Amino acid sequence: MAHLFSPVTLGAYTLSHRVVLAPMTRLRTIQPGDIPSPMMADFYGQRASEGGLEIIEGVSISIVGRSYYGAASFFDDSQTAGWKTIAEAIHAKGGRVFMQLIHGGRQSHVEMTGGVAPVAPSVMPFEGVAVTKDGFVPASPHRALDIEEIPGIVEEFRVAAQRAKDAGFDGVELHGANGYLVDQFIQDGTNQRTDRYGGSVENRVRFLRETVEALISVWGADRVGVRISPSGEWGGISDSDPEATFTHVAKVLNEYGIAYLHVIEPRVKGDDTLHEGHAPVAVKYVRPSFKGPIIAAGGFDGDSAEAIIASGDADLVAFARHFTSNPDLPYRLKHKLPLAPYVRAAFWGGTEKHYSDFPAYDTAKSA
Numbered sequence: 001m002a003h004l005f006s007p008v009t010l011g012a013y014t015l016s017h018r019v020v021l022a023p024m025t026r027l028r029t030i031q032p033g034d035i036p037s038p039m040m041a042d043f044y045g046q047r048a049s050e051g052g053l054e055i056i057e058g059v060s061i062s063i064v065g066r067s068y069y070g071a072a073s074f075f076d077d078s079q080t081a082g083w084k085t086i087a088e089a090i091h092a093k094g095g096r097v098f099m100q101l102i103h104g105g106r107q108s109h110v111e112m113t114g115g116v117a118p119v120a121p122s123v124m125p126f127e128g129v130a131v132t133k134d135g136f137v138p139a140s141p142h143r144a145l146d147i148e149e150i151p152g153i154v155e156e157f158r159v160a161a162q163r164a165k166d167a168g169f170d171g172v173e174l175h176g177a178n179g180y181l182v183d184q185f186i187q188d189g190t191n192q193r194t195d196r197y198g199g200s201v202e203n204r205v206r207f208l209r210e211t212v213e214a215l216i217s218v219w220g221a222d223r224v225g226v227r228i229s230p231s232g233e234w235g236g237i238s239d240s241d242p243e244a245t246f247t248h249v250a251k252v253l254n255e256y257g258i259a260y261l262h263v264i265e266p267r268v269k270g271d272d273t274l275h276e277g278h279a280p281v282a283v284k285y286v287r288p289s290f291k292g293p294i295i296a297a298g299g300f301d302g303d304s305a306e307a308i309i310a311s312g313d314a315d316l317v318a319f320a321r322h323f324t325s326n327p328d329l330p331y332r333l334k335h336k337l338p339l340a341p342y343v344r345a346a347f348w349g350g351t352e353k354h355y356s357d358f359p360a361y362d363t364a365k366s367a
């Protein structure tokens, strides 16, 4: 029977275990220019393990696609060296690494977009946030994309995917979750378009399709993953029928034979409180429609990760917060060692402190 430490094939790769580093934006690039910092290479290198998978934090594909000051991006040659160093740090320990590609859409601010209004499928009331150098601020008013502009954004995704390839990554994950641009197209609470990108679910999934096809054109389907959050509320996202919408999304992605589908379970809200009232989505929508590997994420510990793999509802489990404070999380889970508590105050922005200075278990014990 499959378990957390049995090997698994994910598209082109065979992994030796199923504990995945979930993408986490930590706002620690060097400014100006969103240059990946040496502490980021330390952070990712520390969390690499032989045959394990890391998914790098959301990496913006363009200036307009940026949401947060200090967040990662990859649309300029000046950023290449830093990304290469990160990929090398992970490969040096025998790990695999995918880069998560993101366009923030309406979750942005004019200070982050280069002075222009953030873009979205439609203009809808929105009370979300962005991060500028002054910290968390209300998002700027957004504008609806003209249909002629959409191919240009798809092309930006393709170029960023090529950059990730040139920098030595093993694949890319499309950020289709958490209320960013791809998700804004998918869900009807943010997509009220009347052209071929809006209305029916087939139309709302068109932007996802085109973007996935662009990533596949660079990488092949077996090195492309997609992340979705059918029950997410971050970014003011909503849909009138999430089950129908995301069943369709899973079927569409299944057609492409992508490496994996990464599903955020509706277990927790960002403030650690339980998110009541939703059945697990992996079971409900996705597993019957998507035949490839599924990565589940959201509120897992070692026991619940083992349980979801044993149930067959997911094949791998991604951990975010526990991985922040436990660089050797796979080792600790395997040996049932205690986990160090994470420090929420250091999640977004700051120095090495409570970022790349958490010791591995054995080091901590002998200190």
Ligand SMILES: Cc1cc2nc3c(=O)[nH]c(=O)nc-3n(C[C@H](O)[C@H](O)[C@H](O)COP(=O)(O)O)c2cc1C
Pocket: 022, 023, 024, 025, 026, 057, 058, 100, 175, 177, 178, 227, 264, 268, 297, 298, 299, 300, 318, 319, 320, 321, 322, 347, 348
């Ligand atoms: C500091 C922080 C940054 C995050 N950044 C991203 C991100 O860049 N992309 C993404 O898809 N999810 C992001 N998430 C969500 C996590 O990947 C994950 O889905 C969520 O934290 C639930 O997993 P957990 O219970 O293991 O923490 C972030 C979460 C945290 C705590």
